[in-house]
Amino acid sequence: MNFLLIIIVGGILGWLASMVMRTDGQQGIFLNIVVGVVGALLAGFIISPLLGQTPITSGDFDIGSLLVxxxxxxxxxxxxxxxxxxxxx
Structure with missing residues (x-):
């Protein structure tokens, strides 16, 4: 169940990131999900420990882990x- 939530949240974050970077029309939903999930995983493993946040993969969907x-x-x-x-x- 946690994996499904990570895919859904990653897809939403990837879509928002593509809107910020103005690439939403050039990529489909699959690339949004991939960018969101991979970006969330990398940031969770690299940036989260530096900031003292829990990674999104731990199941904590607080505002800090979502921003990271x-x-x-x-x-x-x-x-x-x-x-x-x-x-x-």
């Missing part, structure tokens, strides 16, 4: 855009 996961999705989307188009936006 959103930040991870935005950074990952910027990296994907850099390799796909040669620019961040």
């Amino acid at each position: 996961s959103f930040l991870g999705a935005v950074v990952l989307l910027a990296i994907v855009n850099l390799f796909r188009r040669g620019s961040v936006r």
Whole structure:
């Protein structure tokens, strides 16, 4: 059940990150989910311990872990855009 929640929340965070980065029309829902989940996982393992937050994978969906996961999705989307188009936006 926790895995399903991570996919749903990751998809929403990936969609929000794509709206912030203005790439929503260029990618589908599958890439939104992938970017959101992978960005949340990477941010949860790298940034969360530095800030003293619990990662989203632990099942804690508090505002701090959601913001860290959103930040991870935005950074990952910027990296994907850099390799796909040669620019961040």
